[in-house]
Amino acid sequence: MGSKHLFVTVGTTKFEKLISALSDEKILDILAKLGYTSIQFQTGNGHFKKVSHQLIDIKYNKYFEDFQNEIKQSDLVISHAGAGTCLEVLKTGKPLIVVINEDLMDNHQIELAKHLSQKEYLYYCTCDTLKDILTKDLNLLKAYPLADANIFSNYLDQCMGFQ
Amino acid sequence: MMETQLIIEVLILLILVIVTRVLYLIHKITTGYSRKSEIKRTTPCKILICIGSGGHTTEMLQLIKNINFAKYKPRYYTMAKTDKTSHDKVVNFEKAKEGISSNYTIIEVPRSREVHQSYITSVITTLYSTLYSLPIVLGIMPDVIICNGPGSCVPICVVSFILKCMFIKDIRIVFIESYCRVQTFSLTGKILTYLADNFLVQWPDLKNKLKRAEYIGQLM
Numbered sequence: 001m002g003s004k005h006l007f008v009t010v011g012t013t014k015f016e017k018l019i020s021a022l023s024d025e026k027i028l029d030i031l032a033k034l035g036y037t038s039i040q041f042q043t044g045n046g047h048f049k050k051v052s053h054q055l056i057d058i059k060y061n062k063y064f065e066d067f068q069n070e071i072k073q074s075d076l077v078i079s080h081a082g083a084g085t086c087l088e089v090l091k092t093g094k095p096l097i098v099v100i101n102e103d104l105m106d107n108h109q110i111e112l113a114k115h116l117s118q119k120e121y122l123y124y125c126t127c128d129t130l131k132d133i134l135t136k137d138l139n140l141l142k143a144y145p146l147a148d149a150n151i152f153s154n155y156l157d158q159c160m161g162f163q
Numbered sequence: 164m165m166e167t168q169l170i171i172e173v174l175i176l177l178i179l180v181i182v183t184r185v186l187y188l189i190h191k192i193t194t195g196y197s198r199k200s201e202i203k204r205t206t207p208c209k210i211l212i213c214i215g216s217g218g219h220t221t222e223m224l225q226l227i228k229n230i231n232f233a234k235y236k237p238r239y240y241t242m243a244k245t246d247k248t249s250h251d252k253v254v255n256f257e258k259a260k261e262g263i264s265s266n267y268t269i270i271e272v273p274r275s276r277e278v279h280q281s282y283i284t285s286v287i288t289t290l291y292s293t294l295y296s297l298p299i300v301l302g303i304m305p306d307v308i309i310c311n312g313p314g315s316c317v318p319i320c321v322v323s324f325i326l327k328c329m330f331i332k333d334i335r336i337v338f339i340e341s342y343c344r345v346q347t348f349s350l351t352g353k354i355l356t357y358l359a360d361n362f363l364v365q366w367p368d369l370k371n372k373l374k375r376a377e378y379i380g381q382l383m
Contacts, residue, residue, distance in 0.1 A: 012217070082218065083218050083222075083341070083342050083343035084217070084218040084221050084222075087342065087383055108343060108344065108347060109343050111343065111344075111345045111346050111347070112342070112343040112345055114345075115345040115346075115366070115368075145381065147380070147381040147382055147383055148380065148381070149228065149229050150229050151379060151380050151381075151382060152226045152227070152229070152230075152339075152379075152382055153227075153229040153230040153231065155361075155363075155379055156230060156235075156307075156309075156337065157231075157234070158199060159198065159199055159200060159307075159335065159337065159360070159361055160200055160204055160208055160234075160306070160307060160335070161199070161200030161201075161202055161203050161204035162204050162234055
């Protein structure tokens with residue numbers, strides 16, 4: 001099993017429900033069973049209760065200057081449905097579980113999470129179904145294909161008559 | 164009596180001419196006739212990049228990351244006055260690409276629409292920012308405008324469309340719908356359907372919903 005590291009991120013806003021769902025004793029037990037020995041929370045502006053677990057080292061930070069580095073160091077990322085965060089994690093090649101915030105109305109980012117999960121790049125769930133998703137096999141997820149970095153610049157050159 | 168009748172007739176004629184011009188341009192744009200420049204270009208083009216906020220900024224900088232800065236200069240970035248994060252991102256982006264001697268300008272504009280604003284007040288603020296955009300676009304006279312939402316780019320595009328209508332300057336508008344739009348268009352996208360010469364979407368599903376949209380492959 002080794003010692004795995006989990007990174008939980010809620011982005012620039014707040015998502016208190018996600019932090020409290022992951023602070024639940026039962027969820028932490030499941031994580032411990034899966035081999036996680038440390039959790040890093042990026043909490044944003046929300047209020048939350050700090051918890052501890054005998055097998056898991058839990059840390060809290062509001063924000064990270066070097067967000068990329070936190071992703072790189074983790075074995076799994078659990079994140080809010082922000083497109084930017086999702087993309088960053090997928091590009092780094094880390095397994096990702098996206099938790100949808102049902103309290104946000106008219107949230108088209110859910111569309112994206114659903115779509116990316118249909119393509120099997122990530123798993124998505126709500127705070128209530130998180131427990132079932134955690135036990136899924138992360139190795140079944142597909143690698144996110146990297147985009148051709150010149151595709152837009154070539155297109156623009158064509159439009160402008162440079163080519 | 165005769166004179167007022169003449170004035171009215173001239174006015175009607177004028178309105179008809181304007182309406183025809185606008186409809187002709189919209190037809191040309193939505194059928195894709197203005198997708199590519201008709202003339203080969205050898206001189207650098209002035210580019211106006213509409214910076215949104217948060218995720219939009221990141222996406223935009225990702226898109227223009229590999230454009231040849233020798234071809235696209237000088238560069239102008241518009242962004243909301245209050246958006247310090249985007250400001251820093253653009254400054255760092257330019258610094259990373261061109262060093263300190265970069266040929267770019269940042270222009271701050273008022274926000275056009277807050278996220279939870281009602282439709283009536285957003286019409287008023289949009290009108291206000293359209294007036295505000297007029298001197299910006301006239302001052303720069305860009306060759307191309309690139310935008311990917313949100314609403315702040317609409318007034319700038321409206322102004323440049325008007326310039327196009329009046330044969331003052333043919334400014335190309337390139338719109339890229341946001342990466343998180345998989346099934347539905349953003350409000351900005353719905354408006355710019357009629358104004359943007361190039362309308363890109365990032366998911367094939369969205370292309371199937373709008374004939375004029377283009378999907379050129381994975382951009383992010």
